[in-house]
Amino acid sequence: MREDKHSPWWKKAVVYQVYPKSFQDSNSDGIGDLNGIMQRLDYLEELGIDAIWLSPVCKSPQDDNGYDISDYQDIDPMFGTLEDMERLIQEAQKHHIKIIIDLVLNHSSDEHFWFQEAKKSRENPYHDYYVWRDGEEGTPPNDMRACFGGSAWEWVPQLGQYYFHQFAVKQPDLNWENPKVRAEIYDMIRWWMEKGVGGFRLDVIDQIAKEPDRKITNNGSRLHEFIQELSQETFQKGDLITVGEAWGATTDLAKLYSNPDGSEFSMVFQFEHIGLDQQQGKEKWDLAPLPFKKLKKIMEHWQKELFQCGWNSLFWNNHDLPRIVSRWGDDKEYRTESAKMLAVLLHGMQGTPYIYQGEELGMTNVRYDIKDYRDIETWNVYRERTEQGYETSDIMASIYAKSRDNARTPMQWDDSANAGFTKGEPWIKVNPNYQEINAKRQLRDPDSVFHCYKALIALRKKHDVFAEGDFELLLPEDPAFFAYVRTYLGERLYVICNFYGKTEACPLTEAWENMQLLYSNYPKGTDLNTYQPFEARMYLSTNDIVLVE
Ligand code: TEU
Numbered sequence: 230m231r232e233d234k235h236s237p238w239w240k241k242a243v244v245y246q247v248y249p250k251s252f253q254d255s256n257s258d259g260i261g262d263l264n265g266i267m268q269r270l271d272y273l274e275e276l277g278i279d280a281i282w283l284s285p286v287c288k289s290p291q292d293d294n295g296y297d298i299s300d301y302q303d304i305d306p307m308f309g310t311l312e313d314m315e316r317l318i319q320e321a322q323k324h325h326i327k328i329i330i331d332l333v334l335n336h337s338s339d340e341h342f343w344f345q346e347a348k349k350s351r352e353n354p355y356h357d358y359y360v361w362r363d364g365e366e367g368t369p370p371n372d373m374r375a376c377f378g379g380s381a382w383e384w385v386p387q388l389g390q391y392y393f394h395q396f397a398v399k400q401p402d403l404n405w406e407n408p409k410v411r412a413e414i415y416d417m418i419r420w421w422m423e424k425g426v427g428g429f430r431l432d433v434i435d436q437i438a439k440e441p442d443r444k445i446t447n448n449g450s451r452l453h454e455f456i457q458e459l460s461q462e463t464f465q466k467g468d469l470i471t472v473g474e475a476w477g478a479t480t481d482l483a484k485l486y487s488n489p490d491g492s493e494f495s496m497v498f499q500f501e502h503i504g505l506d507q508q509q510g511k512e513k514w515d516l517a518p519l520p521f522k523k524l525k526k527i528m529e530h531w532q533k534e535l536f537q538c539g540w541n542s543l544f545w546n547n548h549d550l551p552r553i554v555s556r557w558g559d560d561k562e563y564r565t566e567s568a569k570m571l572a573v574l575l576h577g578m579q580g581t582p583y584i585y586q587g588e589e590l591g592m593t594n595v596r597y598d599i600k601d602y603r604d605i606e607t608w609n610v611y612r613e614r615t616e617q618g619y620e621t622s623d624i625m626a627s628i629y630a631k632s633r634d635n636a637r638t639p640m641q642w643d644d645s646a647n648a649g650f651t652k653g654e655p656w657i658k659v660n661p662n663y664q665e666i667n668a669k670r671q672l673r674d675p676d677s678v679f680h681c682y683k684a685l686i687a688l689r690k691k692h693d694v695f696a697e698g699d700f701e702l703l704l705p706e707d708p709a710f711f712a713y714v715r716t717y718l719g720e721r722l723y724v725i726c727n728f729y730g731k732t733e734a735c736p737l738t739e740a741w742e743n744m745q746l747l748y749s750n751y752p753k754g755t756d757l758n759t760y761q762p763f764e765a766r767m768y769l770s771t772n773d774i775v776l777v778e
């Protein structure tokens with residue numbers, strides 16, 4: 230059990246997500262690996278992060294880049310060995326960094342031993358580890374679709390049954406209704422806890438309690454029962470950070486997931502702000518402009534609703550999302566300014582910030598020829614939409630904007646060949662802008678995006694108002710400014726961001742000259758009410774009690 234339930238360590242922590250395949254290659258096979266991560270721990274310590282969330286490194290046929298696990302207790306040889314993983318956990322500790330591993334518990338790979346057994350016969354002891362329905366070839370039990378396209382049901386002729394898969398065909402859904410499955414999973418998690426991991430990220434956790442007969446995927450009726458049991462059997466035995474991925478989370482559900490009594494997780498990833506720039510009720514590929522006021526409202530709603538009765542995670546990016554600077558900033562003329570503005574905006578809020586590798590450099594989206602994409606989802610949408618008669622140029626416009634490979638291009642370390650990521654042939658092309666955008670250059674430049682992130686991390690540690698303050702949105706109807714104030718005891722933290730690329734006069738009239746300018750992405754101007762393109766500032770006002778002698 231945690232020692233101090235009221236302020237667990239992760240409330241002031243900042244997490245950095247490593248997508249291992251694209252972070253650092255150490256043996257020139259073109260694929261990032263665990264030893265590569267070890268070589269970059271100094272860099273991460275310099276940035277000041279507290280934990281690494283490591284996307285899956287377990288054994289996997291890599292049909293979905295490791296989110297299809299064939300052995301939860303071994304490392305994929307492509308990334309290294311179990312000993313390398315143990316060493317990474319220890320080495321990271323020396324850099325004051327914990328390792329959070331990614332648990333993919335909704336499904337396994339079809340190459341997992343359980344599934345290999347399960348499909349042998351209906352009587353096999355592992356058969357019920359997965360979700361089967363009787364049927365006839367060509368007529369699946371219902372019309373449910375898989376996330377990556379096609380039917381959610383796959384026919385297995387020798388059994389005369391279909392199995393259910395919410396994602397790829399090679400990712401059969403595990404049957405959480407079966408207590409044996411749950412017990413095996415808990416054993417496996419405890420085994421990782423004994424190895425000294427600092428926490429867990431739980432992949433699509435809100436989909437584990439699926440009820441395919443009712444066409445329910447997210448938020449099934451037994452979901453919180455399962456999660457509470459999982460938490461009790463595992464996480465609550467340690468002092469961990471846990472974060473569930475929950476595309477279907479509302480603020481009410483998030484209060485359950487992140488209940489301060491510790492009965493479920495530390496926090497969840499919610500995606501309400503993430504789906505905004507797409508046509509209502511359509512897919513992410515159906516692009517629409519960002520409704521800015523709605524973005525403000527949604528962020529305000531989450532900040533307010535979870536205050537003192539839950540905990541937010543704060544993120545713009547992950548391995549499934551396009552680069553935020555290309556998405557809602559400006560990746561051309563104002564790349565540096567807008568990347569910093571987006572950082573300031575998010576890092577001033579309450580919650581645990583997550584930085585996705587390269588975000589701290591303002592890395593951008595890419596535009597490749599379709600043959601150079603690697604992601605299963607990207608290929609599927611290209612094929613499906615081509616079959617449906619979409620114009621190729623429209624499909625490519627969607628892929629440029631939203632492909633998951635935007636996030637998966639190699640980390641840009643320096644201006645040498647392949648951005649210093651590999652001495653071999655990278656598994657996915659490097660973004661051609663690496664000579665301009667790279668870590669080496671930014672480490673030397675105090676005005677870089679890197680140094681902005683570093684400063685924001687340090688501020689969160691220094692001032693309690695970042696973790697503890699309440700939230701009030703300012704100028705909710707303003708079309709250009711995203712501004713808010715956080716208050717905690719005597720401290721007031723103002724965050725004011727010009728969200729767009731035009732110079733604007735700020736309507737706020739506080740006495741800025743009496744406050745401390747904690748951070749700004751422009752040199753201090755003379756006119757305190759004028760904001761340059763994408764200008765962002767943080768002011769701190771403290772009610773100093775003057776003692777009169
Ligand atoms: O993603 C969950 C999920 O819902 C995604 O498929 C999402 O809809 C998609 O990426 C949007 O483009 C998690 C992992 O983060 C993702 O990488 C995996 O592919 C997926 O689960 C399956 O494990």
Ligand code: CA
Nearest residue numbers: 254256260262
């Ligand atoms: Ca390698």
